[in-house]
Amino acid sequence: MMVPAATITALMTAAYSVIADQPLAHAALAGMAPATGGMTLGLAIVLVRGALRHGSRAIVDIAVVALAFAVLLLTNVSSVGVIVGTATFGALFLGRERPTSPEGAAE
Amino acid sequence: MDPLTLFLVLVKDSALALGGLGSLPLLRQDLVATGVVSDAQLVEALAIGRLSTGPNGLWIVSLGYQMAGPVGAALALVASSLPPLVILPATAVARRWLLSVPFAGLVRGAALATGGLLCATGVSLVLPPGSAASWWQVLVGIAAAVLTYQGRLHPAIVVIASALLGLLLGR
Numbered sequence: 281m282m283v284p285a286a287t288i289t290a291l292m293t294a295a296y297s298v299i300a301d302q303p304l305a306h307a308a309l310a311g312m313a314p315a316t317g318g319m320t321l322g323l324a325i326v327l328v329r330g331a332l333r334h335g336s337r338a339i340v341d342i343a344v345v346a347l348a349f350a351v352l353l354l355t356n357v358s359s360v361g362v363i364v365g366t367a368t369f370g371a372l373f374l375g376r377e378r379p380t381s382p383e384g385a386a387e
Numbered sequence: 388m389d390p391l392t393l394f395l396v397l398v399k400d401s402a403l404a405l406g407g408l409g410s411l412p413l414l415r416q417d418l419v420a421t422g423v424v425s426d427a428q429l430v431e432a433l434a435i436g437r438l439s440t441g442p443n444g445l446w447i448v449s450l451g452y453q454m455a456g457p458v459g460a461a462l463a464l465v466a467s468s469l470p471p472l473v474i475l476p477a478t479a480v481a482r483r484w485l486l487s488v489p490f491a492g493l494v495r496g497a498a499l500a501t502g503g504l505l506c507a508t509g510v511s512l513v514l515p516p517g518s519a520a521s522w523w524q525v526l527v528g529i530a531a532a533v534l535t536y537q538g539r540l541h542p543a544i545v546v547i548a549s550a551l552l553g554l555l556l557g558r
Contacts, residue, residue: 359412
């Protein structure tokens with residue numbers, strides 16, 4: 281199932297690489313870059329919304345999000361380290377409320 | 388970057404990622420920060436991944452193609468498919484443990500961190516450090532974030548509309 285979609289993706293990339301150096305492609309990229317950034321931001325908010333707990337516990341969860349956000353933007357600490365660290369922290373302190381929905385469990 | 392190293396980086400970042408875009412901050416740190424690919428190539432891969440068929444995560448195939456041609460695309464496909472293929476049988480074996488409270492916390496911690504890292508990546512793509520974004524680019528970023536959050540519009544439409552706006556205003 282993945283192979284046909286991956287083939288189409290690779291072919292689209294190959295086709296784009298032919299015109300990637302053209303001024304029109306650069307202009308299009310000037311629009312696509314902030315759009316992909318915005319889409320990433322939108323998906324991140326959906327992901328966080330699914331993982332947030334209710335009530336006062338949400339403050340701790342939001343603090344974890346803010347910490348990861350600040351670490352990536354303001355430091356050179358490895359993103360892998362952030363994920364492993366927060367996952368460990370989560371296993372110790374964030375598991376008191378089990379996920380009750382597939383969304384919460386998956387995200 | 389040689390193919391084996393590329394494959395190992397892609398496997399590592401895919402294994403630690405939650406969701407199709409979860410590997411984006413990790414790959415950006417491993418590949419863009421080290422100069423293997425540019426931010427522009429990353430954006431192109433994300434845009435093509437959104438325009439193409441299949442799951443979100445296939446943007447990695449586009450990135451792999453940009454780094455090493457068809458071989459890179461194939462390596463990226465295998466690398467991004469491998470972790471789920473390993474984890475799925477493992478979940479059947481360790482089902483009771485996966486439903487435990489500590490594991491729920493582990494997943495929540497990883498999801499929250501991934502969310503924060505993705506937020507930071509999104510912001511830095513809209514407002515690239517060291518270069519000033521135009522007012523219309525900031526508006527495009529905000530609109531794309533809102534439309535994606537609402538989920539009412541197909542991502543391909545957002546990408547095409549933003550490319551057209553770039554053609555109109557970005558020259």
